[in-house]
Amino acid sequence: MTVRVPAKVNLWLGVGPVRDDGYHDLVNVFHAVSLFDEVTAAPADALAVTAAAAPGARVAIEGVPLGGDNLAARAARLVAARLGVEPRVALAIRKAIPVAGGMAGGSADAAAALVACARLWDDPADPKLDLDALLALGAELGSDVPFALLGGTAVGLGRGERLTPVPAAGPFHWVFATADGGLSTPAVYAECDRLRSAEGVRAAWPHEPPELAAALAAGDAAALGAALGNDLQPAALMLRPSLRRTLDAGAALGALGALVSGSGPTCAFLAADAEHAADLARVLAAEGVARDTVRAHGPVPGATVLDAAAE
Numbered sequence: 029m030t031v032r033v034p035a036k037v038n039l040w041l042g043v044g045p046v047r048d049d050g051y052h053d054l055v056n057v058f059h060a061v062s063l064f065d066e067v068t069a070a071p072a073d074a075l076a077v078t079a080a081a082a083p084g085a086r087v088a089i090e091g092v093p094l095g096g097d098n099l100a101a102r103a104a105r106l107v108a109a110r111l112g113v114e115p116r117v118a119l120a121i122r123k124a125i126p127v128a129g130g131m132a133g134g135s136a137d138a139a140a141a142l143v144a145c146a147r148l149w150d151d152p153a154d155p156k157l158d159l160d161a162l163l164a165l166g167a168e169l170g171s172d173v174p175f176a177l178l179g180g181t182a183v184g185l186g187r188g189e190r191l192t193p194v195p196a197a198g199p200f201h202w203v204f205a206t207a208d209g210g211l212s213t214p215a216v217y218a219e220c221d222r223l224r225s226a227e228g229v230r231a232a233w234p235h236e237p238p239e240l241a242a243a244l245a246a247g248d249a250a251a252l253g254a255a256l257g258n259d260l261q262p263a264a265l266m267l268r269p270s271l272r273r274t275l276d277a278g279a280a281l282g283a284l285g286a287l288v289s290g291s292g293p294t295c296a297f298l299a300a301d302a303e304h305a306a307d308l309a310r311v312l313a314a315e316g317v318a319r320d321t322v323r324a325h326g327p328v329p330g331a332t333v334l335d336a337a338a339e
């Protein structure tokens with residue numbers, strides 16, 4: 029049983045004040061892109077996780093924990109507990125999504141494991157775990173996990189887990205510039221709070237610009253590029269100043285939009301079309317402002333079971 033699951037880029041990440049539980053209220057516009065991890069789940073004597081780079085992918089696989097704290101393993105245990113079975117499964121993860129890169133690769137693997145384990149252990153004649161149940165389990169694992177189940181384009185409120193799909197025409201063509209080393213999501217949120225308090229800025233209630241929804245609905249890449257935004261970007265740039273050069277290089281090459289993806293350090297560039305994306309990827313790589321560049325398009329569906337013929 030193999031499940032394919034996409035990375036995300038945040039088209040808009042409005043970050044509100046920190047809440048009593050330590051999380052921030054968000055207006056998080058997620059967009060799933062065609063950069064996929066795959067998780068294969070097979071019955072086994074005990075829970076086990078392996079991880080490898082997908083063919084041709086240059087991911088820093090050593091950053092993926094293989095013990096019980098791997099998000100896919102946590103997902104398997106959660107499904108097993110909910111269904112009252114033992115989590116006897118071997119999970120083989122093939123990663124193309126950058127690790128700790130702001131593209132929600134760990135969340136993607138968790139979503140894939142939720143879907144795969146539900147297929148393995150739920151009763152098909154009387155399933156306990158429908159999509160709503162999986163979305164609720166996903167939210168227990170992490171704020172970004174529900175979106176990896178859903179895919180497409182969606183706005184996430186609350187911690188980012190309360191999702192509403194957003195109509196998007198697409199396809200939109202993207203280039204992602206990966207970086208050496210990841211950024212810790214909690215550290216970037218903490219830096220965002222620190223910068224705001226140092227500047228005496230009180231976080232406003234986050235909002236989403238109306239131009240964004242209009243650009244998505246119309247499939248207008250130029251308008252979308254102008255409407256992108258990320259409240260975590262100043263914090264990511266403070267923690268990783270070299271990203272400024274990467275963003276400036278993309279903008280100078282005519283990217284319609286250039287921003288840090290989520291908590292970074294991956295930078296996302298919106299291209300006018302597939303050809304422009306190929307040019308951007310090639311020149312950014314040649315200029316040495318990224319570890320690697322990867323092209324992808326969005327929106328794409330969320331976690332999907334591959335049939336045997338496709339595997």
Ligand SMILES: C[C@@](CO)(OP(=O)(O)O)[C@H](O)COP(=O)(O)OP(=O)(O)OC[C@H]1O[C@@H](n2ccc(N)nc2=O)[C@H](O)[C@@H]1O
Pocket residue numbers: 038041050051052053054056129130131132133135169170171172173186187188213214217289290291292
């Ligand atoms: C920033 C975003 C943007 O989509 O993604 P990444 O860039 O990490 O992929 C997300 O908000 C990350 O979501 P996710 O990675 O699932 O975070 P979680 O495991 O739920 O939380 C990890 C930590 O991030 C901070 N956090 C997360 C979500 C949120 N709304 N407010 C927060 O302050 C908290 O410090 C929390 O302890």
Ligand SMILES: Nc1ncnc2c1ncn2[C@@H]1O[C@H](COP(=O)(O)OP(=O)(O)O)[C@@H](O)[C@H]1O
Pocket residue numbers: 091092093097098099100121126127128129130131132133134135137138210211213291292
């Ligand atoms: N399956 C997994 N893949 C990647 N990272 C994982 C996984 N499970 C747990 N992690 C942990 O989650 C952290 C964040 O990883 P990831 O989801 O790739 O990044 P981000 O939150 O920036 O999008 C990693 O540094 C790693 O310690």
